[in-house]
Amino acid sequence: MAITFYTNPMSRGQIVRWMLEEVGEPYETVVLDYSDDGMKSAAYRAINPMGKVPAIVHDGRVVTECAAICAYLADTFPAAGLAPPPAERHAYYRWLFFAAGPVEAAVTNRALGFVVPEGRERMAGYGSFDETVATLETAVSGDAWICGDQFTAADVYVGAQVDWGLSFKSIPSSPLLEAYAARLRERPAYKRQKEIDGALIAATQKQG
Known part of the structure; x- marks a missing residue:
């Protein structure tokens, strides 16, 4: 899948999942906990140095921050009709x-x-x-x-x-x-x- 979605269900990741469901493109979900082995791990900090979710990786491009992810997905998948002209x-x-x-x-x-x-x-x-x-x-x-x-x-x-x-x-x-x-x-x-x-x-x- 081209989109990998890093989240925790008890987080603002719910916003991005909603946006992904509106877009309708397939995505892979990676659930991280709040531990040193999860969001705070070196592997995840390479994606988001803040050590927090949500984040997406789309074709190797990293996007963090909920509003930015929503805007990015709307622009990247215009067929979903989630951004005005x-x-x-x-x-x-x-x-x-x-x-x-x-x-x-x-x-x-x-x-x-x-x-x-x-x-x-x-x-x-x-x-x-x-x-x-x-x-x-x-x-x-x-x-x-x-x-x-x-x-x-x-x-x-x-x-x-x-x-x-x-x-x-x-x-x-x-x-x-x-x-x-x-x-x-x-x-x-x-x-x-x-x-x-x-x-x-x-x-x-x-x-x-």
Whole structure:
């Protein structure tokens, strides 16, 4: 297989598996644990020096970081229709990288109990958590997808942030976010990803 996918089912690798299922190309899965023999091994650090998953290797080319992998796969397999035409990618790029930057930082900092000191919001990049979530809502405020009627890689990445955030209550619920998440959860590729990773998690817990 041309694509090798390095992951752990209890990680952001779920985002990339969803994207791979949307693309529909065959891929090989390599499951790594969090040990020195897994993600932290010299062999895997040769692929990702950060020693974290997910990562893909496609025809010898390494891609890491979830948003980058989603964008790469959309461009590499255009027949899947997961990226708009180049002249119409303004919303696609805007919200894909908004989720990878401000949303990721704001949600993570809040989960860790970090609060930006008053008056220092400009240094944080995302301003405040509330501003970030309010802005996120504008990305999904339509009746369909981020780029209108076309479902794209931006919906996979932004959608994963919304889906997880609502599920684990790291993002506050709202009618707009709940409606968007409900649409995402009906996608066959989303369901396949949950089934595959759910089975891997269950197998891991049984072994433990």
